[in-house]
Amino acid sequence: MLKKIFILFLCLVSMACTSKKELGTEGRPIQFALVPGQDSTVLMENGKVLEQWIHAQTGLFVKMQVPTNFVAVVEGMGSQRVDVAIMNTFGYIMAHEKYGANAKLIGVNLGRSEYWGQIITSDPKIQKIQDLNGKKIAFVDPASTSGYLLAAKLFKDENIKPSEIVFAGKHDSVVTMVYQGRIDAGATYHTPEENGVPQDARRLVKEQFPDVFQKVRILKLTGPIPSDPVVFRKDFPADLEKKLTSALKSFGSTPEGAVALKKLYHLTGFKDCDDKDYDSTRKILLDMGKNVQDFVK
Template sequence: MKKILIFLALVASVSCTQKKELGSESRPIQFALVPGQDSAVLMENGKILEKWIHDQTGLYVKMQVPVSFIAVVEGLGSQRVDIAIVNTFGYIMAHEKYQASARLIGVNLGHSEYWGQIITANPKIQSLKDLNGKKFAFVDPASTSGYLLAAKLMKDENIKPSEVMFAGKHDSVVTMVYQGRIDAGATYNTPAENGVPQDARRLVVQQFPDVYEKVRILKLTGPIPSDPVVVRKNLPPEIEAKLISALKSFGSTPEGAKALKNLYHLTGFKDCTDKDYDSVRKLLLDMGKSVQDFVK
């Protein structure tokens, strides 16, 4: 009887292990989306990507939008995140600290780079020097376009605002500038399409239809390589290959193309390597900083 019970326990153990295999329904792959804009928008479109991956690969995936840029990095390190679309500087952190790897780079109409911008609605601000003594908002300390590029420019130009804050998201910075709560801020920029601006102001145009007239671009910063798709250390290669293949084909359908645009203003992905992000490392060196300076 004792032998039978031991046998049954072993069978149950094996069965439980099989059920918890990564990519199974009981242990879905954790896919994080960097929280650069409204979390509801990210989750709504992320769910479309989640379903696409399952339909193409049979793998179960669970989308998540962590509370901050750094939370995505730390998730990759703790294996609470298996794969992520992360901001450029966040990837540099995740690679150096946790050996995460960039596998794909975002593409927008054939381009794999984007810019930062400094925006304002204050008529008294006509040049960078006018930012001295003013209130300024960045996005997040780990944001490339929403912090790093603007911080370097302000350092180079010896610009010293009277007050600096972090709004957390690109749309929050635009809103604060629009409402006059701050004098200027840093967000991302992508080129206009068919005469229609596609920078961070577009994130709030439904709420503030006159945002393009009221909020203007004071200065562009960059360019920098686009956001990558990053996998954690020791993600099984066969799972990684399936995920990457599904992501590459996501923009091939009208629904997928729309979701990619809504997520991070992309039209697709292409292969990349860690070397594609060396320019960002050089930017840090030029600032006299290292990744550790930005990790709290």
């Protein structure tokens, strides 16, 4: 009995010591989440590059993670299992309204801090958006802005009623399903061409399917919307926030950082922002007659 009490005492002491460790130290690293919009291996590999950059610039210890879905990132903000995250636009609005999380940086791509959604198909019989009535459609996730929300608004405006809806979980999964003909059409993010080369979600599977740009075409664009933000949980220490935002803004200026950012979220850098930058997305919700809670039930 005494042995069990002693072991319990040691566990309590260990827990107390851990809780007292300062955030950003090796014993209590800052938990940094990457919203899962594509292959988790790609995100983690390039997230590690960012993790090392932050440590080199600030001395802070950061631990990257890729939660299972958008909502898991939001809930992580509420439980403090996530301190900082690069989030999708709508996921941020959820985190802000539910848990008081705040956007401090916005992603930039070649000077643009906005992006679009797109409807894609490989079916030659589908030539206009109205042809999607009664069709099987794939979305990314209920909390994905370009991969669901914008497309859902378009369908509402055009009175399009799919026969079946599938949530694939990731943008590359939607493209793959369209390419393979498993669905009639899908919704993903869109980024304008660079030097005549498509940069939208289809590029995520080009290595696996070299003819994806020929086989899968863009039916219609949706948007634009503000780019993905860097979000801090409520009550995150201001001094650590300042260090992290400074490191993030300089990351894209290095060759390694430029490559990693492009592979992560097709960005070239970050710039300062605040919550008001995302009011346009809130308006889309209002136009649809929905609120954040409709997407987290």
